[in-house]
Amino acid sequence: MDYFLYPGCSLEAGGSHYLASVEAVADALGLNLIEIEDWNCCGASLHYIGGTELQTKALNARNLAMAQKQGGHDIIAPCSSCYIQMIQMAHEFEEEPELAAEMNEILAEADLSYSGGLKVRHVLDVLFNDVGLDEIKEKVVNPLNGLKVASYYGCQTTRPYGEYDSVESPHTMDDILEALGAEVVPFDKGTKCCGSGIFFTEMENCAPLVGAILGAATDGGAEVISTACPMCQMNLEIYQSRVNKMLHTEYDMPIVFVTQLMALAFGKDFKQSALDRNIVSPKSVLQPSA
Amino acid sequence: MATKAYDKSFREEVYDKVDAGEEIKLCMQCGVCGITCPLRDEMTYGPRQIWSLIRAGKRDEVMNCSDIMLCTSCYTCKVRCPRGVKVIDVMHGLAHYALQEGIVPRENTSKFGKFFWNSIYKTGRIDETEVPMRYSMRRGPIHGIFETLEMMDIGRALLSHKRMHFKLGPGIPPSKKIKGIKGLKKMLDKAEAMSPGKEA
Structure with missing residues (x-):
């Protein structure tokens, strides 16, 4: 099945292991990912400081227009912040004809146009609803053998419309993790915010948010936290040592993408699953099959 | 009363x-x-x-x-x-x-956000090396060197785990631009002119 892929800026840098593992999973499942040509940043999540609301909408309209030039497939946006920006534009385009006209007036400046109709989907949506748990189970050759995982969606992953899962109590990632043979531990911070785009510049305010997430996962007995958002992965992982220092804690919790666990379970090796790119190494808990 | x-x-x-x-x-x-x-x-x-x-x-x-x-x-x-x-x-x-209106609600986030938007406007994308580098220099080069040293462990870890592109400094080498950057700039200028409070 063909999909457009909108990688977004993060997946080309801090979240490169997300992109690599999404591609590894797509390969194992026979999904064909076609990158949107010459895509631009979606604006998330600090766009408003330098840009206006209409300018941010224009950024997302351009990506939709670029995709439409290439065809009519659904767009997969693995990054939750990109997803939320793009899906809002796609919805508003259908629901607000005046805004749609304004967008086309703006797009015309770059000789582009968008007529609507494209669907924006999160990678969890496609894995759960298009691929399905049965096929995922069938593809598992290296089950995760009861690996204890905290399922951390992050705040934006199923929002704002709750198109494929609950905005408050999502379950799609839990079900996928269980299908891979993992044990999903009790964890009440699944949709709590990590500080997102302001974590880095407002660390004193946001460190307790990350501390609470790491703490709840630890209390639940998790060996790893699984996420589906590059900003969550980044804030929870690369600043973990900073958070420890600020809060006088000693967390040493690997933060992996659900697609990394999936690739591993599908028989890809540690490197193909891009698990060698995790800074808090999950090696000891994942015990890769040689 | x-x-x-x-x-x-x-x-x-x-x-x-x-x-x-x-x-x-x-x-x-x-x-x-x-x-x-x-x-x-x-x-x-x-x-x-x-x-x-x-x-x-x-x-x-x-x-x-x-x-x-x-x-x-x-x-x-x-x-x-x-x-x-x-x-x-x-x-x-x-x-x-x-x-x-000339009010800065939060200094750090305001500064970072400006570099963030500049990266989008000038190149079409966020360069995750360039933006933090420029931000670290916001109070001048001396402060910038100290702040860079403070973040060195994180930068090094990201580099060695293939999660960051190497740069010697801001603009060295320059960030890559999307092919349609000229059109994108025109779009953003147009959108700004159409925004509330900005109409001519």
């Missing part, structure tokens, strides 16, 4: 000039946004009280309140608001408007 009418000029200013400003007309002051915010303990007012202050004409209190730039964009308030107010969009709109 004599009563004093609210000064309506500030609310009109917000409705006219702030992105999504008219959204607050829908607010019924229930307070779900405030209690639901992950950073509620760090805020002086929170969204509900800010809306109330706008309606009461308290321009200085609102414009000088750093809460308006403490939104993490988690969308919890937006999905829980019983009136469907786009709380986040109003907070973002207020922060943008304050900056435009």
Whole structure:
């Protein structure tokens, strides 16, 4: 099945292991990912400081227009912040004809146009609803053998419309993790915010948010936290040592993408699953099959 | 006892000039946004009280309140608001408007956000090496060197794990631009000119 892929800026840098593992999973499942040509940043999540609301909408309209030039497939946006920006534009385009006209007036400046109709989907949506748990189970050759995982969606992953899962109590990632043979531990911070785009510049305010997430996962007995958002992965992982220092804690919790666990379970090796790119190494808990 | 009418000029200013400003007309002051915010303990007012202050004409209190730039964009308030107010969009709109009026609600986030937007405007994308580098130099090169050294462990870890591109310094080498950058700039200029409070 063909999909457009909108990688977004993060997946080309801090979240490169997300992109690599999404591609590894797509390969194992026979999904064909076609990158949107010459895509631009979606604006998330600090766009408003330098840009206006209409300018941010224009950024997302351009990506939709670029995709439409290439065809009519659904767009997969693995990054939750990109997803939320793009899906809002796609919805508003259908629901607000005046805004749609304004967008086309703006797009015309770059000789582009968008007529609507494209669907924006999160990678969890496609894995759960298009691929399905049965096929995922069938593809598992290296089950995760009861690996204890905290399922951390992050705040934006199923929002704002709750198109494929609950905005408050999502379950799609839990079900996928269980299908891979993992044990999903009790964890009440699944949709709590990590500080997102302001974590880095407002660390004193946001460190307790990350501390609470790491703490709840630890209390639940998790060996790893699984996420589906590059900003969550980044804030929870690369600043973990900073958070420890600020809060006088000693967390040493690997933060992996659900697609990394999936690739591993599908028989890809540690490197193909891009698990060698995790800074808090999950090696000891994942015990890769040689 | 004599009563004093609210000064309506500030609310009109917000409705006219702030992105999504008219959204607050829908607010019924229930307070779900405030209690639901992950950073509620760090805020002086929170969204509900800010809306109330706008309606009461308290321009200085609102414009000088750093809460308006403490939104993490988690969308919890937006999905829980019983009136469907786009709380986040109003907070973002207020922060943008304050900056435009020469007020800096939060220094670090304001600076980082400027470099962030510049990267989009000049190249079409965020360069995750360039933006933090420029940000670290915001108070001059000496401060920049100290701040860079402080972040060295994280930078090195990202580099060695193939999660960051190497740069010698800001602009060395320059960030890659998307092919359609000229068209994108024209689009952004046009969109700016069409935005509330910016019309010629």
